[in-house]
Amino acid sequence: MSNYNRVFNFSAGPSMLPLEVIEKVAKDLPNYNGTGQSVMEMSHRSKEYQQIIDDAEANLRTLMNIPDNYKVLFLQGGGTLQFSMVPINLLRNSKKADYIVTGQWAKKAAEEATKFGDIKVVASSEEATYTYIPKVGKEDFRPDADYVYICTNNTVFGSHYPYLPETGDIPLVADMSSSILSEEVDVEKYGLIWAGAQKNVAPAGVTIAIIREDLIGHAPKETPIYLDYKTHADNGSMYNTPPCFSIYVAGEVFKYLLANGGIKAIHEYDVKKATLLYDYIDGSGFYKAPVNKEDRSIMNAVFVTGDEALDKEFIAKAREEGLINLAGHRALGGMRASLYNAVPLEGVEALIDFMERFKNQHK
Ligand SMILES: *Cc1c(COP(=O)(O)O)cnc(C)c1O
Numbered sequence: 001m002s003n004y005n006r007v008f009n010f011s012a013g014p015s016m017l018p019l020e021v022i023e024k025v026a027k028d029l030p031n032y033n034g035t036g037q038s039v040m041e042m043s044h045r046s047k048e049y050q051q052i053i054d055d056a057e058a059n060l061r062t063l064m065n066i067p068d069n070y071k072v073l074f075l076q077g078g079g080t081l082q083f084s085m086v087p088i089n090l091l092r093n094s095k096k097a098d099y100i101v102t103g104q105w106a107k108k109a110a111e112e113a114t115k116f117g118d119i120k121v122v123a124s125s126e127e128a129t130y131t132y133i134p135k136v137g138k139e140d141f142r143p144d145a146d147y148v149y150i151c152t153n154n155t156v157f158g159s160h161y162p163y164l165p166e167t168g169d170i171p172l173v174a175d176m177s178s179s180i181l182s183e184e185v186d187v188e189k190y191g192l193i194w195a196g197a198q199k200n201v202a203p204a205g206v207t208i209a210i211i212r213e214d215l216i217g218h219a220p221k222e223t224p225i226y227l228d229y230k231t232h233a234d235n236g237s238m239y240n241t242p243p244c245f246s247i248y249v250a251g252e253v254f255k256y257l258l259a260n261g262g263i264k265a266i267h268e269y270d271v272k273k274a275t276l277l278y279d280y281i282d283g284s285g286f287y288k289a290p291v292n293k294e295d296r297s298i299m300n301a302v303f304v305t306g307d308e309a310l311d312k313e314f315i316a317k318a319r320e321e322g323l324i325n326l327a328g329h330r331a332l333g334g335m336r337a338s339l340y341n342a343v344p345l346e347g348v349e350a351l352i353d354f355m356e357r358f359k360n361q362h363k
Pocket residue numbers: 013077078079080081105151153154155175176177178196199
């Protein structure tokens with residue numbers, strides 16, 4: 001099998017997809033399953049496409065063990081539209097919601113939500129540049145809050161919740177854009193899980209929402225029809241034309257994961273990759289990972305040399321070796337290696353090999 005001169009791409013998103021999936025999609029592109037057309041050209045009302053979306057949903061349900069009283073929705077508008085859809089739909093009683101701000105995406109979500117209700121930031125790690133996850137418990141939330149909001153994996157700062165906040169009867173809403181399918185989650189602990197696909201699932205264009213049925217149907221009357229979860233739940237994510245191709249590729253990724261041991265197996269692989277990199281960084285005496293050890297993300301590893309000019313040189317030199325997209329988020333600087341499911345162990349090994357040589361030239 002050719003490697004097509006592919007690079008190791010550490011992008012935070014859009015990001016690497018499994019090569020097997022890319023090859024399968026490429027092979028099936030001109031004539032999908034004997035239909036004489038590609039999925040890009042196919043009517044979303046055709047029985048062939050209905051099968052594709054039904055299989056995608058069924059396979060995601062199997063992968064994540066999603067209970068029957070949850071709807072799976074395939075939406076557009078990216079993660080960003082969920083910052084608005086969540087409060088519009090879920091501020092259904094007191095119009096109060098409590099947010100834990102552990103990074104730029106949670107902060108944006110909280111800011112957007114203030115347009116729609118009484119939003120309280122119950123904890124934040126902003127004062128420490130989001131290098132840790134605050135410990136929050138039931139006593140920290142307003143008892144009449146309509147929901148509690150978290151971002152499980154902080155893509156920009158490279159942190160991840162080492163625990164799940166106890167919210168009692170208050171529905172927990174989680175942005176899992178950069179950690180979905182990298183670890184087993186107990187869906188029942190959440191009222192709503194949502195994730196933009198372009199980090200760990202599929203090409204950009206589809207956002208997955210997994211929502212408990214009793215939380216659907218409470219949006220105010222004047223809510224634009226597209227922004228009401230009920231519209232999508234009642235129409236099997238086909239009220240209007242869905243992002244057909246992204247859903248199709250997501251479905252192929254789900255099949256690929258199921259055929260390779262499911263989330264348990266990919267999680268072990270992800271932990272192995274991340275541990276290799278963090279252990280190297282911690283022992284290097286040259287690079288530093290600023291995030292609290294127990295709160296580190298296995299998906300996005302943030303590190304620095306401590307010298308901005310050297311960081312820039314690192315990123316440029318790595319690129320020359322086919323190790324691309326290692327620059328930290330434009331808000332943060334430094335380096336970030338995103339190690340999503342499809343980033344191979346060999347990529348991490350090549351990165352560490354480069355890091356060691358770079359260190360020896362510059363220490
Ligand atoms: C990328 C990202 C978003 C924003 O997604 P868009 O699709 O670009 O709007 C939100 N939350 C998290 C955790 C992300 O990583």
